[in-house]
Amino acid sequence: MKLKKRNKIIAGILTLIIIACTGGLNIYSDKDEVAMGQQFAEQIESDNKTYPDYNDPVLEKYIENNIFFPLLASPAIQKRGVYKYDLTLIANDTVLNAFAIPGGNVYLYTGLLKYLDSEAALAGVLGHEIAHAERRHATQRITRAYGLQFLVSIALGNNPSQTTEVVANLFSGLALLANSRSNEDESDEYSIKYMQATKYYPGGVKFFFEKMRDDGLVNSKGQGVGVFLSTHPDPIDRIKTTNERLKALKIPVKSWKSNDQDIYRDAYKNNILSRLK
Numbered sequence: 001m002k003l004k005k006r007n008k009i010i011a012g013i014l015t016l017i018i019i020a021c022t023g024g025l026n027i028y029s030d031k032d033e034v035a036m037g038q039q040f041a042e043q044i045e046s047d048n049k050t051y052p053d054y055n056d057p058v059l060e061k062y063i064e065n066n067i068f069f070p071l072l073a074s075p076a077i078q079k080r081g082v083y084k085y086d087l088t089l090i091a092n093d094t095v096l097n098a099f100a101i102p103g104g105n106v107y108l109y110t111g112l113l114k115y116l117d118s119e120a121a122l123a124g125v126l127g128h129e130i131a132h133a134e135r136r137h138a139t140q141r142i143t144r145a146y147g148l149q150f151l152v153s154i155a156l157g158n159n160p161s162q163t164t165e166v167v168a169n170l171f172s173g174l175a176l177l178a179n180s181r182s183n184e185d186e187s188d189e190y191s192i193k194y195m196q197a198t199k200y201y202p203g204g205v206k207f208f209f210e211k212m213r214d215d216g217l218v219n220s221k222g223q224g225v226g227v228f229l230s231t232h233p234d235p236i237d238r239i240k241t242t243n244e245r246l247k248a249l250k251i252p253v254k255s256w257k258s259n260d261q262d263i264y265r266d267a268y269k270n271n272i273l274s275r276l277k
């Protein structure tokens with residue numbers, strides 16, 4: 001009884017200490033990240049009903065060579081050669097979404113491809129997704145949610161199997177792909193950084209939200225339709241924040257409707273939209 005009480009006190013103190021310092025803490029290594037990503041990728045590949053592969057190697061190569069890899073060539077990328085960056089197209093025209101899994105695989109729905117209308121807009125979205133992998137947002141969130149429990153149960157000498165089970169459950173349903181508001185904000189910020197190394201206008205990350213706003217698909221409270229927005233809150237705020245960042249970097253603020261050369265509107269029409277079935 002006495003020992004139990006002491007353990008409880010220790011656990012309480014540990015909890016407070018850990019909560020105080022888990023801001024950017026990540027108990028996973030890059031190797032863990034790649035291994036986890038592999039598991040995710042296998043799960044996605046084996047579920048062709050939920051994630052049907054859009055089989056157009058020419059289109060995939062075009063997007064990789066012209067947009068995806070040039071973003072990854074940015075000096076701001078730190079995990080090049082560590083993570084296995086790869087792009088996969090998913091055949092679902094009703095989903096306006098893209099997502100990244102730990103270790104660098106990025107998935108892009110045909111619904112989003114059809115909705116966007118410039119290469120700068122697509123590059124902005126891909127830069128944002130690459131940032132989720134680069135900045136290790138998924139494992140940061142697992143650390144915050146379960147690392148704490150895990151560390152406390154180790155400190156108490158308990159069997160951590162229950163915690164392990166909880167982490168395993170996270171994999172089913174890809175629940176951990178729901179990013180927090182601060183993750184989204186950081187990814188928007190890094191998208192601009194990665195874009196600066198490319199031929200594209202660096203503010204492309206906001207074009208999707210601007211088009212959604214102008215099409216009446218989001219209201220001033222930031223609510224809208226589609227999976228992309230439910231995992232990417234506050235689109236109106238994000239347009240504003242991106243414009244502020246561009247101004248601070250002395251980059252001209254352009255809208256999604258711009259026809260400037262660095263938007264690559266015709267290239268998108270000719271090389272991407274025209275190929276989509």
Ligand SMILES: [Zn+2]
Pocket residue numbers: 128129132179183184187231232
């Ligand atoms: Zn995101």
